[in-house]
Structure formats: structure tokens, C-alpha cells
Amino acid sequence: MDANQIIDALGGTFAVARLCKVKPPSVSEWRRNNEIPNARLQFLRLARPDAFEGPPAAGQGVADAA
Structure with missing residues (x-):
């Protein structure tokens, strides 16, 4: 997320x-x-974790099974 x-x-x-x-x-x-x-971003992640939930960005998360 930007x-x-x-x-x-x-x-x-x-x-x-x-x-x-x-x-x-x-x-x-x-x-x-x-x-x-950075300090504000860390605060926002702690204060509102729900806003940061969602599908992982491309290239992140669990790798696809081959």
C-alpha cells in the first residue's frame, strides 16, 4: 500500500x-x-490494524505451489 x-x-x-x-x-x-x-506509520498500524488488512501485495505472502 502506498x-x-x-x-x-x-x-x-x-x-x-x-x-x-x-x-x-x-x-x-x-x-x-x-x-x-515511520513513527506515524507504526502508530497507525497499532491504532488501526484493520486498515492494513487485506490481500498481500504482489510478490508478498505465501508462495504459490508449483
């Missing part, structure tokens, strides 16, 4: 800003840079 997908899965810019206790322009910058600071 930063935009994560932010969208968490409810959008304002929801993430509220959750992280930062101002929405900070989250908008994360979107523009396509990078959530």
Missing part, C-alpha cells in the same frame, strides 16, 4: 490528522510525498 491508499483506508486526510493529532496540511504533505513518517 501512502494515499493507507490514508484513504483510514478515512481520509482529516481522519488521519485527528488520529495522529497533527494538522491536515501535514497529512496532505504525506500524500504529496507519498511517504508517511
Whole structure:
């Protein structure tokens, strides 16, 4: 997942800003840079693990049986 997908899965810019206790322009910058600071990303994973669930990205997860 990229930063935009994560932010969208968490409810959008304002929801993430509220959750992280930062101002929405900070989250908008994360979107523009396509990078959530590591400390914030770790917090979000702990606070909302449901937003990170889903099928593994290509090349990740269980290998196909041959």
C-alpha cells in the first residue's frame, strides 16, 4: 500500500490528522510525498490494524505451489 491508499483506508486526510493529532496540511504533505513518517506509520498500524488488512501485495505472502 502506498501512502494515499493507507490514508484513504483510514478515512481520509482529516481522519488521519485527528488520529495522529497533527494538522491536515501535514497529512496532505504525506500524500504529496507519498511517504508517511515511520513513527506515524507504526502508530497507525497499532491504532488501526484493520486498515492494513487485506490481500498481500504482489510478490508478498505465501508462495504459490508449483
